[in-house]
Amino acid sequence: MRLTRVARFSCGHRFWDPSLTPEENTRRFGIYASPYNHGHNYELHVTVEGDIQPTTGMVVNIRKVKEDIEREIVQVLDRKSLNDEVEPFDRVPPNLENLIRWIAERIPAPGGAKLRRLRLYEMYDFYSELDLYGEAPMLTLTRGYHFSASHRLHSPHLSDEENQALFGPCNNPHGHGHNYELEVTIGGDADPKTGMLVDIDELDAVVQREVVERYDHRNLNVELPEFQNQNPTSEMLLREIWKRLRDKVPARLVRVVLRETPRNVFEYSEENE
Ligand SMILES: [Zn+2]
Numbered sequence: 001m002r003l004t005r006v007a008r009f010s011c012g013h014r015f016w017d018p019s020l021t022p023e024e025n026t027r028r029f030g031i032y033a034s035p036y037n038h039g040h041n042y043e044l045h046v047t048v049e050g051d052i053q054p055t056t057g058m059v060v061n062i063r064k065v066k067e068d069i070e071r072e073i074v075q076v077l078d079r080k081s082l083n084d085e086v087e088p089f090d091r092v093p094p095n096l097e098n099l100i101r102w103i104a105e106r107i108p109a110p111g112g113a114k115l116r117r118l119r120l121y122e123m124y125d126f127y128s129e130l131d132l133y134g135e136a137p138m139l140t141l142t143r144g145y146h147f148s149a150s151h152r153l154h155s156p157h158l159s160d161e162e163n164q165a166l167f168g169p170c171n172n173p174h175g176h177g178h179n180y181e182l183e184v185t186i187g188g189d190a191d192p193k194t195g196m197l198v199d200i201d202e203l204d205a206v207v208q209r210e211v212v213e214r215y216d217h218r219n220l221n222v223e224l225p226e227f228q229n230q231n232p233t234s235e236m237l238l239r240e241i242w243k244r245l246r247d248k249v250p251a252r253l254v255r256v257v258l259r260e261t262p263r264n265v266f267e268y269s270e271e272n273e
């Protein structure tokens with residue numbers, strides 16, 4: 001059984017190493033390099049896992065988990081400038097990767113249960129996650145993108161009647177469209193200097209070029225060669241996206257998630273390979 005406690009806090013931070021020249025800072029932090037602060041409303045999801053205790057009917061006392069997070073994390077970080085007021089972020093870049101490692105070190109083990117997963121959102125579509133299940137914790141970074149495209153669900157392997165029966169209104173010959181939301185999760189080894197898994201600028205550029213520019217404001221059936229002979233379902237689209245990104249993202253591609261609508265969500269990950 002798993003349970004998750006959510007906590008919120010706001011911090012200021014900057015990506016700037018005063019021991020480096022402005023040019024070196026720009027090389028290291030890209031467009032995020034600045035000697036001035038900016039801020040985020042962070043959201044932390046702490047997931048614990050364990051057996052239900054027969055005497056209490058609970059896995060763990062969630063009030064205690066809440067108090068631990070409040071005391072050890074929220075009160076230390078909330079309304080602070082990370083670079084100026086919180087150790088070790090005067091020396092270590094306060095990125096999502098380093099922040100979640102810092103949180104993992106400080107958060108007390110929940111009595112009678114195990115800390116299973118930490119997720120830290122800097123924005124609703126940008127978060128780091130530390131999976132503590134295996135022997136070595138696995139750190140990943142997830143970034144969101146979106147594009148709009150139209151399609152018609154129609155399989156070349158079925159008759160017109162069969163297509164109509166199977167896909168109903170989605171088989172409309174004039175097509176329809178979606179605002180697709182894509183989540184790209186990467187993992188791998190962190191840069192020893194910055195603690196970063198990936199240069200976000202570089203990741204954004206690859207996803208922009210390989211996915212967003214390719215599919216945004218397109219008719220998938222008519223304009224894309226990959227859907228000339230296959231049905232542009234979200235499953236097929238997501239597998240195409242995986243193939244297009246797998247060898248081009250500047251890190252290990254772990255998972256891609258496609259939201260066709262808020263209620264239809266598709267996921268493909270390295271385990272499916
Ligand atoms: Zn920031």
Ligand SMILES: [Zn+2]
Nearest residue numbers: 151170176178
């Ligand atoms: Zn559709």
